[in-house]
Amino acid sequence: MKIAIIDYGAGNIKSVQFALERLGYEGVCTSNPNEIRSADKVIFPGVGAANSAMNELQKSGLNELIPSLKQPVMGICLGMQLMCTSSEENDTACLGIFPMKVQKFNHDLKIPHIGWNQIDDFGSSLFNQILPSGYVYFVHSYYVPLSQFTTSTATYSFKFSATIQKNNFFGCQFHPEKSSDVGMQILNNFLKL
Amino acid sequence: MLTKRIIPCLDIKDGRTVKGVNFVGLRDAGDPVLLAEKYSEGGADELVFLDISASADKRKTLIDLVENVARKTNIPFTVGGGIRTVKDVYQVLRAGADKISINSAAVKNPKIINELSNVFGNQCITVAIDAKPINGDWKVHLVGGRIATAIDLFEWSKEVEDRGAGEILFTSMKNDGTKNGFAIDALKRVSEIVQIPVIASGGAGSTEDFIDVFHKTEVSAALAASVFHYEEIKILDLKNILKNNKIEVRI
Numbered sequence A: 001m002k003i004a005i006i007d008y009g010a011g012n013i014k015s016v017q018f019a020l021e022r023l024g025y026e027g028v029c030t031s032n033p034n035e036i037r038s039a040d041k042v043i044f045p046g047v048g049a050a051n052s053a054m055n056e057l058q059k060s061g062l063n064e065l066i067p068s069l070k071q072p073v074m075g076i077c078l079g080m081q082l083m084c085t086s087s088e089e090n091d092t093a094c095l096g097i098f099p100m101k102v103q104k105f106n107h108d109l110k111i112p113h114i115g116w117n118q119i120d121d122f123g124s125s126l127f128n129q130i131l132p133s134g135y136v137y138f139v140h141s142y143y144v145p146l147s148q149f150t151t152s153t154a155t156y157s158f159k160f161s162a163t164i165q166k167n168n169f170f171g172c173q174f175h176p177e178k179s180s181d182v183g184m185q186i187l188n189n190f191l192k193l
Numbered sequence B: 001m002l003t004k005r006i007i008p009c010l011d012i013k014d015g016r017t018v019k020g021v022n023f024v025g026l027r028d029a030g031d032p033v034l035l036a037e038k039y040s041e042g043g044a045d046e047l048v049f050l051d052i053s054a055s056a057d058k059r060k061t062l063i064d065l066v067e068n069v070a071r072k073t074n075i076p077f078t079v080g081g082g083i084r085t086v087k088d089v090y091q092v093l094r095a096g097a098d099k100i101s102i103n104s105a106a107v108k109n110p111k112i113i114n115e116l117s118n119v120f121g122n123q124c125i126t127v128a129i130d131a132k133p134i135n136g137d138w139k140v141h142l143v144g145g146r147i148a149t150a151i152d153l154f155e156w157s158k159e160v161e162d163r164g165a166g167e168i169l170f171t172s173m174k175n176d177g178t179k180n181g182f183a184i185d186a187l188k189r190v191s192e193i194v195q196i197p198v199i200a201s202g203g204a205g206s207t208e209d210f211i212d213v214f215h216k217t218e219v220s221a222a223l224a225a226s227v228f229h230y231e232e233i234k235i236l237d238l239k240n241i242l243k244n245n246k247i248e249v250r251i
Helices: A013-022 A033-037 A050-060 A062-068 A078-082 A180-191 B032-041 B056-072 B086-094 B104-108 B111-120 B153-163 B184-193 B207-216 B235-244
Strands: A003-006 A027-030 A041-044 A073-076 A084-087 A098-104 A113-119 A134-140 A150-156 A158-166 A169-172 B005-013 B016-018 B047-051 B077-080 B099-102 B125-134 B137-142 B147-152 B167-172 B198-201 B221-224
Touching: A003 A013, A003 A033, A013 A027, A013 A180, A013 B056, A027 A033, A033 A062, A041 A078, A050 A062, A050 A078, A073 A078, A078 A084, A078 A169, A098 A158, A113 A150, A134 A180, B005 B032, B005 B198, B005 B235, B016 B032, B032 B047, B032 B056, B047 B056, B056 B077, B056 B086, B077 B125, B086 B099, B086 B111, B099 B104, B099 B111, B104 B111, B104 B137, B111 B125, B111 B153, B125 B153, B137 B153, B147 B153, B153 B167, B153 B184, B167 B184, B184 B198, B184 B207, B207 B221, B207 B235
Parallel strands: A003 A027, A003 A041, A041 A073, A073 A169, A084 A098, B005 B047, B005 B221, B047 B077, B077 B099, B099 B125, B125 B167, B167 B198, B198 B221
Antiparallel strands: A113 A134, A150 A158, A158 A169, B005 B016, B125 B137, B137 B147
């Protein structure tokens, strides 16, 4: 199986590559459109600020490529947020795969939402063999609200989308590559789709 | 529910762990990667690596280490020590670290916090603050607590938040190494005046100290080194005790 990890200069892409390695798969970090298009699975990671990430994607034309992909694509953290229509983070226009607006946490709890929190309300085969209320690692200040695309939730003052799915596009707000056994199982489930 | 985090801290010099590390069952207790694996399997929520190598040419060693830790573990980790520029942060994050921490560099040039936060997002920028009271006033210190500044701890905490820090790692130099408990009053104040998460550091000696800091302050995490390295406290045991004391933890 060919797995492309989209490399657009931002983010801790090595972590994703290493997580695949631990699962016995090889992931290629690449910005090459042909390589991405021909991969069996695509992972779209992201750490960083939405506007600088979108700038990088536009420079390389990846902003056009990603929404046109037909194979399973998983956006992680900022990668998931960038697949939405827009983000309140510096009022950034994003890729528009999910017709959702990414919002800033705006409550009295500590922000960013950093640490291990539980996921529930599973509605996807990504969660095969995952027990409800399993712990995964989040680190973010912006969130995707609940919608028809939500396939699991987490609660931080209120419920928000921990994962989303639309056709072949999967978004994961937490970092499966850093979420111990639960995260590894979710990645494995994605790779087996 | 978001859980409180327990974070072992590893001091790194030239790619090796320093400060008496004495894990049972490890052939090479100085290897930070082996330690990281052991902590990761033993229930740690996160790890902090503090590079105390003196020279800049050890940078490559640190980056290799970050890669090796990321390869072997599946929990998040923060890397600090000697990080000054966007390029430094880029290299460490790209190698697999989740967050970076800056300390003296931020005091000397506070604008670096804004700059890093704009490029990488505030969620991966931790500002480490070392402080202790001088004539009753908490003052920020530099160079591992050796050099005092006139900067007030609480004003600085607020400023780093305003500039875009995503988290504060506050070490009380007064408590550090004493094993007499965390600096509860100062931690309470810091964690109440900022909205970003605060990691408590300095003074952990017993499980009661952890219960205390989570019951009496708003901190999101507690960090310690020697009590974990010497296995005086085992993280899983600690977490079970915290849970019994109604503190939410991941077990």
